[in-house]
Amino acid sequence: MPAQRRSGWLALLLCLGAVVLGGLGLGVGSTGLEPVWHMLADPVASQIVWEIRAPRTLGAWAAGALLGLAGAVAQGLFRNPLADPFLLGSASGASLAVALLLAGLGVSPFAAAWAVRLGLTGAAFVGAVAAVLLTLTLARGVQHTFRLLLAGVVVGMVLGALTSMVTIAVPETLQAMQGFMLGSTGFVGWQSWSIMAAVGAICVAAAWALSRALDGLSLGEATAQSLGLPLAPLRAALVAVIALATGTAVAQTGLIAFVGLAAPHLVRAVVKTTHARLVVLASLMGGLLLLAADILARGLLAPQEIPVGVLTAVLGGGYLLWLMHRRHG
Numbered sequence: 001m002p003a004q005r006r007s008g009w010l011a012l013l014l015c016l017g018a019v020v021l022g023g024l025g026l027g028v029g030s031t032g033l034e035p036v037w038h039m040l041a042d043p044v045a046s047q048i049v050w051e052i053r054a055p056r057t058l059g060a061w062a063a064g065a066l067l068g069l070a071g072a073v074a075q076g077l078f079r080n081p082l083a084d085p086f087l088l089g090s091a092s093g094a095s096l097a098v099a100l101l102l103a104g105l106g107v108s109p110f111a112a113a114w115a116v117r118l119g120l121t122g123a124a125f126v127g128a129v130a131a132v133l134l135t136l137t138l139a140r141g142v143q144h145t146f147r148l149l150l151a152g153v154v155v156g157m158v159l160g161a162l163t164s165m166v167t168i169a170v171p172e173t174l175q176a177m178q179g180f181m182l183g184s185t186g187f188v189g190w191q192s193w194s195i196m197a198a199v200g201a202i203c204v205a206a207a208w209a210l211s212r213a214l215d216g217l218s219l220g221e222a223t224a225q226s227l228g229l230p231l232a233p234l235r236a237a238l239v240a241v242i243a244l245a246t247g248t249a250v251a252q253t254g255l256i257a258f259v260g261l262a263a264p265h266l267v268r269a270v271v272k273t274t275h276a277r278l279v280v281l282a283s284l285m286g287g288l289l290l291l292a293a294d295i296l297a298r299g300l301l302a303p304q305e306i307p308v309g310v311l312t313a314v315l316g317g318g319y320l321l322w323l324m325h326r327r328h329g
Contacts (some may be wrong), residue, residue: 006052006271007281014284018061021291025057028299029097045178051189059188059252060294060308061194064259066203066249068286070242071209071260072279073269076214077238078149085260088148088239093131094124094250096163098180103170111235120180121192121251125254128247129157132239143232145221150241183256184292192252199248204283206241210234211276218275256309258316259286265323 024048027034069263070085078087101123102305139151167174179186207214213234216224224231249256267278274295290308293315 003271004277007239007273007277009279010267011177011271011284014281014288016118017288018284021288022057022061023062024033025060025291025295025298026053026138028295029302030052031296038087055186055190055193055248057194057294059193060185061187061291063188063253063256064263064290065283065287066196066200066245067260067290068257069200069203069207069279069283070245070249070300071262071286072264072282073210073214073238073242073245074220074260075264075277076275077235077242078145079218079220080149080263083149083244084258085249086255086257087154087160088135088152088242088246089131090128090246090250091244091255092131092159093127093134093185093243094162094247095255096159096166096176096180097123097127097130098171098177099163099166102173103166115193117217117240124254125247125251126163128250131159132243132247134324141232141236145235148235166306167181180183181253181255181309183312184307185253185290186305188252196248196252199244199281203245204280207236207279208276210237210241211274211279213238214279215273239262254309256290257313258320259290259312262291262316262319265320 029048053129066083071083074083074085074087077080077083098120101119105119135151135155138155167177202248213224213229213231216227216229217231221231246260247326264278264282266289267273267281267285271277271281292313293312294308297306297311300306
C-alpha cells in the first residue's frame with residue numbers, strides 16, 4: 001500500500017478512535033462507567049456530562065495533540081528520536097513559576113484554589129516560555145542544534161534545582177503543586193479547551209508549513225543548506241512552535257510525560273512518511289493516547305482517580321523499554 005494511502009487510513013482510524021473514546025469518556029466518572037444516554041435523561045447528571053466531563057474529555061485530546069505535535073517537531077529539529085517537547089526546559093520553567101506563585105500566595109486553602117483557577121495556568125505558560133527564551137539565550141540563538149540541546153538540558157537542571165529550593169523553603173507548596181507535577185485534566189473547562197484547540201490549530205498549520213525544513217534537517221545540516229533553506233529563521237520558527245504548543249498544554253494540564261515522545265514513534269512504526277503528514281498524524285496519535293490514558297485514570301480505581309501523568313509515564317516507559325528490547329534483542 002502506498003505511504004500516502006496508508007497515512008490516510010491511519011488518520012481516519014485515529015479520528016474514529018478518538019470519537020469512540022470521546023463517547024466513552026463522557027460516561028466515565030467517580031462511579032465508574034455509566035451509559036451516556038442514561039445520564040442525559042437526568043437533568044443533574046446531564047449537567048455533569050456537559051459542564052465537567054465533556055470539556056475534560058475534549059481537553060485531554062487537545063493537550064495530547066499539542067504534545068504529540070511538539071514531540072514530532074522536536075524530534076525532527078534535533079534529529080533525535082528520543083527528543084521530547086520538554087527538552088528546551090519548558091517543563092522546569094513551568095514548575096518553577098507555579099512553585100513561586102504558590103509560595104508567594106502563602107498556600108492557604110483559599111489562595112491555592114484561586115491559584116489553580118485563575119493564576120496557575122498563566123504562571124505555567126509564562127514560566128515555560130521564559131525557560132525556552134533562556135535556553136535560546138544560553139545557546140546564542142538557534143544556529144547550532146547541539147548547543148541548543150545542551151543549553152536546554154542545563155536550563156532544565158538549574159530550574160529544577162531552583163524549584164526544589166522553593167519547596168524546601170516553603171514546604172507547603174509541595175502538596176499544592178502535586179496535581180500540577182503529576183499531571184491532571186481535572187481542571188480543564190470549556191475555556192481551557194478553547195485555548196488549546198485554537199493554539200493547536202495554529203501550531204499544526206505552522207508545523208505543516210515548516211515541514212520542508214524538517215525534511216531537509218533530517219538529511220543533515222549540510223544537505224539542508226544545499227537545498228537553499230534559511231536554517232536560522234526556520235529553526236527559530238520551529239522552536240517557537242515547540243514552545244507555544246508545549247507551554248499551552250503544560251499550562252492547562254500540568255506535566256504529562258511520554259505522550260510527546262511516544263506519539264511520533266507509534267506513527268513511524270505504522271507508516272514511513274514525510275514531516276508534512278507526520279506532524280498531523282503525531283497530533284492525532286497524541287490526542288488519542290492522552291484521551292485513553294485519561295479515561296483509564298478516571299475508571300481504573302473509581303471513585304479514586306490516578307494522576308494521568310503517572311499513568312502515561314508507566315505506559316509510555318513500558319512501551320519504550322519494549323521497543324529497545326525488540327531492537328536490540
